Structures are given as structure tokens and as C-alpha cells.
Amino acid sequence: MTPFVVLEGVAAPLDRSKVDTDQILPARFLRRPRKQGYGQFLFKDLADDPAFVLNQAPYREAKILVADRAFGGGSSREQAPWALSDYGIRCVIAVDFGDIFYLNSLKSGVLPIALSHEVCTDLRQQLHQRPGATMKIDLPSQTVTAPDGSSHRFEIDAFRKKCLLEGLDDVGVTLQHEPAIAAFEQRYRQRYDWLFDGNLQ
Amino acid sequence: MGRTLYEKIWDAHRIVEGDDGQTLLHVARHLVHDGSVHAFEFLNDRGLKVRRPDQVFATPDHGVSTQVHKVDAIADPEQRRVVQLLERNTRAAGIVHFALDDPRQGIVHVVGPEQGITQPGMVLVCGDSHTATHGALGALAFGAGASEITHVLATQTTWQRRSKTMRVTVDGRLPAGVTAKDVILAIIAKVGANGAAGHVIEYAGSTIRAMSIEERLTVCNMSIEAGARAGMVAPDETTYAYLEGRPFAPKGAAWERALAYWKTLPSDPDAGFDAEVSLDATRLTPMVTWGNSPEDALPVTGRVPDPANEPDPEKKAYLERTLEYMGLAPGTALTDIAVDQVFIGSCTNARLEDLRAAAQIAKRGKAKVPAMVSPGSTQVKLAAEKEGLDRIFRDAGFEWRESGCSMCVGMNGDLVAPGQRCASTSNRNFVGRQGKGSRTHLVSPAMAAAAALTGRITDVRKLG
Numbered sequence: 001m002t003p004f005v006v007l008e009g010v011a012a013p014l015d016r017s018k019v020d021t022d023q024i025l026p027a028r029f030l031r032r033p034r035k036q037g038y039g040q041f042l043f044k045d046l047a048d049d050p051a052f053v054l055n056q057a058p059y060r061e062a063k064i065l066v067a068d069r070a071f072g073g074g075s076s077r078e079q080a081p082w083a084l085s086d087y088g089i090r091c092v093i094a095v096d097f098g099d100i101f102y103l104n105s106l107k108s109g110v111l112p113i114a115l116s117h118e119v120c121t122d123l124r125q126q127l128h129q130r131p132g133a134t135m136k137i138d139l140p141s142q143t144v145t146a147p148d149g150s151s152h153r154f155e156i157d158a159f160r161k162k163c164l165l166e167g168l169d170d171v172g173v174t175l176q177h178e179p180a181i182a183a184f185e186q187r188y189r190q191r192y193d194w195l196f197d198g199n200l201q
Numbered sequence: 202m203g204r205t206l207y208e209k210i211w212d213a214h215r216i217v218e219g220d221d222g223q224t225l226l227h228v229a230r231h232l233v234h235d236g237s238v239h240a241f242e243f244l245n246d247r248g249l250k251v252r253r254p255d256q257v258f259a260t261p262d263h264g265v266s267t268q269v270h271k272v273d274a275i276a277d278p279e280q281r282r283v284v285q286l287l288e289r290n291t292r293a294a295g296i297v298h299f300a301l302d303d304p305r306q307g308i309v310h311v312v313g314p315e316q317g318i319t320q321p322g323m324v325l326v327c328g329d330s331h332t333a334t335h336g337a338l339g340a341l342a343f344g345a346g347a348s349e350i351t352h353v354l355a356t357q358t359t360w361q362r363r364s365k366t367m368r369v370t371v372d373g374r375l376p377a378g379v380t381a382k383d384v385i386l387a388i389i390a391k392v393g394a395n396g397a398a399g400h401v402i403e404y405a406g407s408t409i410r411a412m413s414i415e416e417r418l419t420v421c422n423m424s425i426e427a428g429a430r431a432g433m434v435a436p437d438e439t440t441y442a443y444l445e446g447r448p449f450a451p452k453g454a455a456w457e458r459a460l461a462y463w464k465t466l467p468s469d470p471d472a473g474f475d476a477e478v479s480l481d482a483t484r485l486t487p488m489v490t491w492g493n494s495p496e497d498a499l500p501v502t503g504r505v506p507d508p509a510n511e512p513d514p515e516k517k518a519y520l521e522r523t524l525e526y527m528g529l530a531p532g533t534a535l536t537d538i539a540v541d542q543v544f545i546g547s548c549t550n551a552r553l554e555d556l557r558a559a560a561q562i563a564k565r566g567k568a569k570v571p572a573m574v575s576p577g578s579t580q581v582k583l584a585a586e587k588e589g590l591d592r593i594f595r596d597a598g599f600e601w602r603e604s605g606c607s608m609c610v611g612m613n614g615d616l617v618a619p620g621q622r623c624a625s626t627s628n629r630n631f632v633g634r635q636g637k638g639s640r641t642h643l644v645s646p647a648m649a650a651a652a653a654l655t656g657r658i659t660d661v662r663k664l665g
Contacts, residue, residue: 015518016522017515017519018394018493018494018519020629020631020632022629022631022632022633022634023631023632023633026633026637027610027611027612027634028611028612030236030612031236031238031264031277031279031280031282031283031612032279033242034239034242034243034347045632045633045637045638068515069395069515070394070395070428073394073395073428074330074425074629074631075329075330075610075629076328076329076330076332076344076345076346077236077346078239078346078347078348078349079239079347081346096395096398097398098395098398098428099398099399099428099429099430100330100344100345100346100425103345103346103349104345104346104347104348104349107346107348107349108346108348157221157222157223157362158221159219159221159223159360169348170348170352170360171247171249171351171352171355171356174225174352174355174356174358174360175355175356177216177217177225180216180217180225181216181225181227181356181357181358184216184227185227185253185357188214188227188229192229192323192459192462193455193458194451194455194456194458194459195229195230195256195320195323195451196255197255
């Protein structure tokens, strides 16, 4: 995973609630090999509309997306955050997120930030008033700096923050617990023996 | 204070707990499907191995053809490739695989319970958001993305933070014509599409207790549509009777040991929940969604909402764009909505009881619009054919297909064309879900069959 420390760039306002993962990346593109990239399919069906925000010149280079309520609900497809990051968007700010999308994003190097409804609305207003304005996301200090210079603190799980900052993938972290895992498995296989070996078909 | 079902399963699978609340849980069962291709690719790229192949089970479902169950029949080369890769990857790792020509193949969430792979008290993971389905048997079942699936394949564990708990209590006897699908749609309408975010739901109450396992599977299946991490029902005699004798369920003395554990699982009487929701089943009616979120569910007797009556500007904007996408006029009676086609299938509503309910209606007429039935698994298909349900459907002009995810997700070529309207027993009515520009109305199997016979959304209780 590419580390995420500080991100500064153009932010785009997406004035829609309930943007589910089927809209972020339609199902018909899910089976492409990861290496071929998903960026060109981001919001594929919404992007048919010339008025769609990422079709407008100032926002095309967006690195940050400011959305509304319930971003990323629905399907567990990790291709949704892949499409965002392949496009160049590495941070999504919204009021709240679908749980699985939120975790998938953290695991694929996209930082989801939950801010209040008032703050999200205000940020989108600023971005409409100053198309192409930039914002700054500082993960170490957990702050978002708006185009007008105001800053907002956000929360993130300490473990996920560390993984993002260092570009760690959690398989590596987990394997450091190998002795505990192996000991647990041995106990588990004895205690719940009907799940294993001779008791299976 | 006592513990909930969720907390008991959590505690039984906890390996390591970090200071920050991140907990490493053992994964008892991992189910994979053709969509798990990316995780195997990541694993291979990094030179990692499947740690516990005996705890992983596989079957292709998302991209398979429902016309002919052959790999060669999959028209889209990308879908064909991943079904082939599932075969290759599972063989290389030594994972049990119910391939397309295996009579145990089906939608992964139908197959797990049906084969007795899903059992009470286990942590189960699958790379699909409808994994909560398995909670109907008293398992703690999470959906996950490709990176997490890679992690589970490599370590047989998952990092999780303890969720909050929500108990949804449904009491009373369901009126005639009202099904498990209507119950869960009513729950989602009440809780909201992201209203259970951060929570694991336990469904309780006399209505849930009186439900069969297949009905409970329908309820738990759509937990994600309320935003929940998982949904579950405490195991009881219905659960044990369902599991006994299933191919992968324990037998003999092992069954007795398993049963003793399962009986310890139900939430203690003094266990606390972070949130409580209750519903009176006796007041429920058949439900229909009108919009692009499962929370947009209304009694079939209702009308499409009017944005003019919505004071909140954001909700008003959602109503306006949704009505436009759905091609609906404000205030239209739901039963005045004409449909172009009907889909009966998916992990929500394609088990044997669902097909029986739909066939009971189908036998009363002829389909006026194209209607397709895709059984949830090959076992369901065979059982339905043994009872003659396929004959009833065919005689009524419905298409009888093979099993797979089919038109619920539209990855196998079973699509709703742009602007077309489909009454569907599936779980999502999102923009473009059943195909670009598709318009979906979520209903129960009986309601879907009724819509096929009349060509419009129909109150199944009033079908002449």
C-alpha cells in the first residue's frame, strides 16, 4: 500500500447523498485484473452527465472528494476505493460511510474522513464558490484544512492510522502474532473438534 | 451483566486484543466465490499460501450463466476467466470447490447453510456484503473486500473492532400474504439504510422465533441494507432440526458436543444492547420499494412520495432525482405502476420455500411480462423440480433457469435494459444495480409472481 501522510490538492464537491458502491464502480467492471487499473470506470454511469462534477475542468484533477451522507454503502467490492485511488482521489470526506467501504478504503490507501453534516455542507459550498480550490489533509495531526483556511479535526483508529502512515499491509502485522495464532488454533481445533477432520464429509 | 450472542461468539474467537480495541479473531469458516479472484492474485503475487484450506469452501455464483451450467457457456471472457481461476486456485490450495457441474453448486449464501457448512457460534467471512445471511443460523458472519479476503486466506484471522449491538424485536403473528421479505423491508424502512452502521443486529421476538430457517436467512440477508456489520438470530430447536443430517454438519457423538455448545449461545436474559428497535408484526403489509435505496419501502397500499410535501431540502433533492431516475410521478399509487419484467432469484429469496410461495401464485394465471426464476442453488433447483414447481412456472410462462446471482447483480448477462422496470425478489434497488438505467422494485417472491401475472405491482392479498 502507498503510504498516506499529507495530501494537498484540488477537492471536488459531490452534492449527493447515498452514493453506493454500485455507483462508484458499476458491477460490469469488477473482474478486470487489478493491475489494469480501475480509474477510468470511476462513477462510470454518473459521468455520462456532462454536468457531473468530475467532468468539469477545475475538478478533473481532484485528489479529494467531499460528499454528503451515507457514502459507499452496499456491495463489499474493494474495486470502489481502487477506482477512486486509480483516478487520483485518495481522500473522501463525508458525513458517514458504509462500514465495509470504510474498511476497504483504509486497506487500499484511501483515507475516509467523517465530518459533521454542517462541515461537509460548508466545505462543498466553498468548493463551488472557488472551483479548483485546494484542501490539505494532514494524517499525523488528523486535520483537514479547508480552502478558507479553517481546520477540522477528524478521528481515525490508531492501528489503521499507523498502517496508512507507514504503508503497512496488515498481513505483515498479523504474522508477527504467529505464535499466538498457532496456539489459538490448536486449542480451537480441540474445543470445536466437530468442525474439523474426521467429522467432515 | 450477561453477554449477547454476538459477544459470546466474539469471545470464543478472540486471539489477541490490542490496546486500541483492535482484536484479532479466528475465522472458523471462509467462503469464496468467483469474485474472490483478486484475493488469490494478491496471495500469489506475495508468495503467500492459504493457511487453512480445510476451513475454506468455494463455489462460483456471480458470473455464471443461468442458461447452461458450463464454463464455456459464460459469454463474457472476463467472467469466464475468473470462474476458471476459481477452479484452478482452489485445486492448487486444496480447497473444497463445488464447481459448475457439481450438484452442490449455488449462490454461496444459499450453499453454506444448505450443506451444513454454516453452523451456530462460528465466525464466518466471505467476500460479499450479503454474508450476514449466515447469521440466521446463529453465526457471526462478516462481508469483506479483497484485501481482507487476502488476509483471511493467509492468516485465517480478521482484525475487527467490537461493534455496538442492536436488538430488533419483532412480535406477533404475520398476517396472510406478509412474508420474511416484508418484515426485513419494514425494518430497513424504520431503521434507515445506514441506520445500523457500526452495529451488529440480533433479530428477536416471537415472529422471528416462529420463522423457518429459510425465512430467517431472508431477514439476516438484508442486514447490510440497514448498514449493519452483521445480523443474527440465536439458535434454537428450529436451527438444530434444520442442521441435523446436512452433509457438513457434525454426526453422532460430535453432533452432541456441538449441540451442547450451541445451546450456550443465546443472549443471556440480562445482556444489554446499545440500541433497541421493535416492530409489531400484526400490523405489517406486503412491502414494495419505490426508490433507489432499500429504505424506500412502503406498504403496497401506499403511494409514491411527493417532493412538494418534503420540507427538508436534501431529502427533497433525493426524492426529485430518484423519481426522475425511476420514471415515476409523485403520488402514484404503487399498484398503478406497470412493470416490464420480473426476477425471482438471489441470495435473499431463491430458496425452496420462496419458490413454493411464488409457484402458488404463478399457478393462478399466465405471465403478462417476461418473468425469470433462478433457483438459489442447484440443490434448490433439483428439489423444486422434484415437487413439480418448474412445471408450474413453465406452464405459467415463466422462464426456469439454472442457479446463480443472475439478475440481482447483472454480472452474468442477465440484465434489466435501460429504462425498463423490474419487480425483483433481490436485495438492492440502487441506480444501475440490475444494469445501466434499470429500475428495480424490491418485493417478496409471492408479490413478484403476482406482478408477473398482472404486469403491474399488485397486492398479492387481493389477487383475483
